[in-house]
Amino acid sequence: MRGWVMGEFPLSGDDGHPALFLLQVPQRPLEATGCLARLPAGPAATLAERVKAFFAESRPGPAVLVGALPFDPHADDALYQPARLAAPLPASAGAPPALAGGIVAEPSADAYADMVARGLACLGAGEDAPRKLVLARSLAMRATRAVDPRVLAARLGRDPGVVAYVAPLPVGDGEAPAWLVGASPELLVSRRGLVIESHPLAGSARRCADAGEDQRTARSLLDSAKDLDEHRYVVEAIADALAPLCSTLDVPARPSLHATATMWHLGTRITGTLKHPAPSAAALAALLHPTPAVCGTPRAAALAAIQALEPVERGFYAGAVGWTDAAGDGDWYVAIRCARVQGANLRLFAGAGIVAGSRPADEVAETAGKFLAMLNALGIRDEGVSDTQGEGHVAAQRPSLQGLSL
Numbered sequence: 001m002r003g004w005v006m007g008e009f010p011l012s013g014d015d016g017h018p019a020l021f022l023l024q025v026p027q028r029p030l031e032a033t034g035c036l037a038r039l040p041a042g043p044a045a046t047l048a049e050r051v052k053a054f055f056a057e058s059r060p061g062p063a064v065l066v067g068a069l070p071f072d073p074h075a076d077d078a079l080y081q082p083a084r085l086a087a088p089l090p091a092s093a094g095a096p097p098a099l100a101g102g103i104v105a106e107p108s109a110d111a112y113a114d115m116v117a118r119g120l121a122c123l124g125a126g127e128d129a130p131r132k133l134v135l136a137r138s139l140a141m142r143a144t145r146a147v148d149p150r151v152l153a154a155r156l157g158r159d160p161g162v163v164a165y166v167a168p169l170p171v172g173d174g175e176a177p178a179w180l181v182g183a184s185p186e187l188l189v190s191r192r193g194l195v196i197e198s199h200p201l202a203g204s205a206r207r208c209a210d211a212g213e214d215q216r217t218a219r220s221l222l223d224s225a226k227d228l229d230e231h232r233y234v235v236e237a238i239a240d241a242l243a244p245l246c247s248t249l250d251v252p253a254r255p256s257l258h259a260t261a262t263m264w265h266l267g268t269r270i271t272g273t274l275k276h277p278a279p280s281a282a283a284l285a286a287l288l289h290p291t292p293a294v295c296g297t298p299r300a301a302a303l304a305a306i307q308a309l310e311p312v313e314r315g316f317y318a319g320a321v322g323w324t325d326a327a328g329d330g331d332w333y334v335a336i337r338c339a340r341v342q343g344a345n346l347r348l349f350a351g352a353g354i355v356a357g358s359r360p361a362d363e364v365a366e367t368a369g370k371f372l373a374m375l376n377a378l379g380i381r382d383e384g385v386s387d388t389q390g391e392g393h394v395a396a397q398r399p400s401l402q403g404l405s406l
């Protein structure tokens with residue numbers, strides 16, 4: 001376990017970016033500014049005890065920790081006690097940042113298709129081999145000036161199917177502050193008293209501009225054996241992890257549809273009542289993360305395959321963002337549909353679950369669809385997707401996705 005080196009977190013106003021954490025959950029939106037104390041960093045396995053030790057000390061200020069868990073459960077997390085809590089001001093979305101230069105796909109769409117093919121080859125190859133694997137790719141781009149995470153979050157938050165978020169990320173000495181900014185449709189876990197909820201998603205299809213075709217896409221997703229298979233692994237893993245901790249656990253037998261502005265997903269709303277002693281929301285998040293929705297199954301084999309196959313480190317993408325308070329309540333969302341933003345640099349991430357029967361070209365298309373939330377927030381429109389975010393027009397000088405092989 002190692003503590004934060006002073007200055008590696010964007011915590012003060014010196015650089016024009018006061019510490020900002022934002023989680024726009026409809027029933028309980030949270031905006032946290034400033035930082036009173038950092039939680040000593042560590043892996044997921046020690047999060048519950050670190051959180052407990054933190055709240056055991058008497059401390060001035062809000063009795064809450066906010067922050068992010070990285071994708072790799074063995075890597076250091078980034079949680080801190082903010083100085084102030086407030087309901088977020090209704091942010092005006094404003095203009096997207098202007099981009100300088102092109103978009104660099106890392107890996108390229110073709111290299112990603114190869115990666116998926118290699119991933120498919122290792123599925124089920126031996127007893128310990130993964131049965132599901134989630135493989136991700138990234139798009140790197142630069143804005144003409146430092147990106148304001150708040151503007152991006154406000155633009156992302158116009159979609160009622162997502163929870164927009166901003167979380168500060170650790171950076172190296174002397175580097176500009178970095179943020180994870182995104183719009184998650186997926187609740188990892190929430191806890192209020194003994195009541196818990198999780199809404200895992202897996203199995204996806206890109207939405208269509210034509211209403212009839214959009215409905216047909218949704219219906220065929222509900223009937224897709226491959227997608228139901230992908231989904232089942234996630235629900236089983238979450239239900240198996242929660243069952244020993246709960247006195248009641250309701251797991252619907254079949255998933256239902258969840259819509260964002262750009263994607264359809266299969267989702268299962270799992271609810272339960274915790275037994276005493278009830279683990280905190282942070283402990284529950286650490287227990288569940290990373291689920292087969294972002295990693296695969298079995299977890300260790302999928303994690304090893306991801307680390308061997310993906311050329312770009314995920315960092316905090318596909319981790320979790322959220323808060324936990326001294327009473328143990330909290331909300332944790334899966335950190336997807338996001339970008340790492342540092343100064344004028346952005347790196348977007350998107351991944352897709354691969355099971356027997358997946359096809360590389362389909363996974364390229366699915367990840368391209370998943371990039372759209374963030375690309376649209378950046379003012380990059382795709383003519384194939386309906387303008388459900390209400391912008392109404394495509395500014396002529398804004399880049400279009402047409403012709404870009406994403």
Ligand SMILES: C=C(O[C@@H]1C=C(C(=O)O)C=C[C@H]1O)C(=O)O
Binds near residue numbers: 349
């Ligand atoms: C990994 C991502 O999304 C996850 C994977 C999904 C899938 O494979 O169908 C669906 C929702 C998320 O759980 C992502 O958006 O980057």
